[in-house]
Amino acid sequence: MLILAGTPIGRADDASPRLRELxxxxxxxxxxxxxxxxxxxxxxxxxxxxxxVSYFEGNERERTPExxxxxxxxxxxxxxxxxxxxxxxxxxYRLVDAALAAGVVVTAVPGPSAVLTxxxxxxxxxxxxxxxxxxxxxxxxxxxxxxxLADERRTMVFFESPHRTRTTLAAMAQVLGHDRxxxxxxxxxKTYEEVVRDGLAALxxxxxxxxxxxxxxxxxxxxxxxxxxxxxxxxxxxxxxxAVEAEGASxxxxxxxxxxxxxxxxxxxxxxxxx
Numbered sequence: 001m002l003i004l005a006g007t008p009i010g011r012a013d014d015a016s017p018r019l020r021e022l023x024x025x026x027x028x029x030x031x032x033x034x035x036x037x038x039x040x041x042x043x044x045x046x047x048x049x050x051x052x053v054s055y056f057e058g059n060e061r062e063r064t065p066e067x068x069x070x071x072x073x074x075x076x077x078x079x080x081x082x083x084x085x086x087x088x089x090x091x092x093y094r095l096v097d098a099a100l101a102a103g104v105v106v107t108a109v110p111g112p113s114a115v116l117t118x119x120x121x122x123x124x125x126x127x128x129x130x131x132x133x134x135x136x137x138x139x140x141x142x143x144x145x146x147x148x149l150a151d152e153r154r155t156m157v158f159f160e161s162p163h164r165t166r167t168t169l170a171a172m173a174q175v176l177g178h179d180r181x182x183x184x185x186x187x188x189x190k191t192y193e194e195v196v197r198d199g200l201a202a203l204x205x206x207x208x209x210x211x212x213x214x215x216x217x218x219x220x221x222x223x224x225x226x227x228x229x230x231x232x233x234x235x236x237x238x239x240x241x242x243a244v245e246a247e248g249a250s251x252x253x254x255x256x257x258x259x260x261x262x263x264x265x266x267x268x269x270x271x272x273x274x275x
Contacts, residue, residue, distance in 0.1 A: 001076045002067075002099045004092060006111020009083040009217070010189030012043035018109050020044050026078035028070050030055035030063070032091055036082050055079065060091045064098050071104045083217070084114055089133045089159050114188055114219050115157050121195050122155070122183035122221035129155040135168055142168070146175040153224040162186075162214040166207045172222060173200035181223040187216035232262060237272035 005022060008014040023029065024046045030053045031037035041048050055063050067077050079086045079095060085108070086092030099106050115131050132149065135158060136142045149156060160168050165184070172180070178201035185195045192215075196206055200222070207214055232240075237258065244254035255273055259266050 002071055002095065002104055002106045003076060003078045003109060004086045004096070004106070005078055005080050005109040006085040006113065007040060007080050007083055008189070009112045009114050009117065010187065010193070012040060014112050014189060015040070015044055016109060016111060019111060020046050022078050022109065023048055023080075026050045027075040028053060028067070028077045030067055030077055030079045030095070032056045032081040037080060040080075050078070055091055055095070057091055060094050064095050067095055068098045068102050068104070071099055072102055083112075085111065088113070088115065088131075112189065114159070114185075114217065117188050118183070118185040118195075118219035118221050119155065119157055121185060121188075123197050124155045124181060124183065124221055124223050126155065128153075128224075129157060131157045134159050134161075135171070137164070139171075142171050143175060146171055150175055151225050153226075155224050156222045158220040158222070160218045160220055162216060162218055165214045165218050165220075166204060168220065169200055169204045169207065172220075173204060176200060176222065176225075183221040184214075185219045185221065186214060188219065190216070192216065232264070234272040234275055237262075237264070237269055238275065241269065241273040 003022060003026070005019050007019065023041055023044065027050045029037065029048055029050050032055060034052055034054050037048070037052065053063065053067065055067070071077055079092055081090040081092065084090065087096060096106055119126050119129055130152065136145055158168070169184070172182070179199040181197070182200050182203055183195055183197045184203050184206070187193050196203060198206065240258050241251070241254045244257050245251060249257065251273065255266065255269050258264070258269050262269070
């Protein structure tokens with residue numbers, strides 16, 4: 001069995017009892033950083049008795065077949081990363097894919113999540129959200145990626161490194177709007193946890209005001225785009241649907257296009273089109 005285990009994102013005592021048990025009993029423990037694994041085990045007063053295997057971005061292609069072979073031979077493999085859940089912007093997906101292809105059972109031990117913790121603390125809508133990971137490092141790619149999200153209405157969650165936080169916030173302000181509400185979350189669950197809530201441009205100013213820059217692990221939460229303020233009566237909606245149909249679209253596709261253009265509920269457009 002391949003077991004994906006969520007590890008603490010800050011405080012070691014956030015570790016679950018099941019994680020403690022598996023660290024001490026799993027025949028094979030694959031770790032993103034073996035030194036951090038040993039430090040976590042020491043903090044939890046657990047002795048790792050199984051074989052420890054280094055498994056990180058630089059070697060996961062080569063190590064995956066070795067771990068799959070161990071799984072097929074009957075050994076349980078516990079996969080842990082530096083913090084949080086494997087595969088979420090961390091190594092893991094390649095091994096999961098290969099294990100499933102080999103017919104191996106894959107399960108998980110839930111644990112702390114920087115994505116959900118930041119989202120809950122942000123003060124922004126949490127009913128619908130999207131996780132975007134790290135934005136591209138190159139300026140052109142970064143701007144294009146953000147432009148593709150300009151009309152995203154769900155709350156967006158990003159990871160970022162401390163030294164790139166200002167650059168990313170400035171790009172977000174440029175593309176998404178200076179006043180777009182956001183939250184900068186750093187060192188979540190740790191001693192110096194801090195959540196700064198403001199518009200994107202104001203967060204850039206906040207970063208500039210920090211004497212030593214931004215420190216620690218950073219998660220950015222950004223509000224989605226506001227629903228378009230469109231007020232159309234039934235006649236106007238019907239006329240627009242007919243115009244799209246006249247361009248060759250089916251009634252169904254025309255209704256879908258008008259819904260996308262106006263942000264109105266599909267039921268409203270449908271009823272207007274058929275009235």
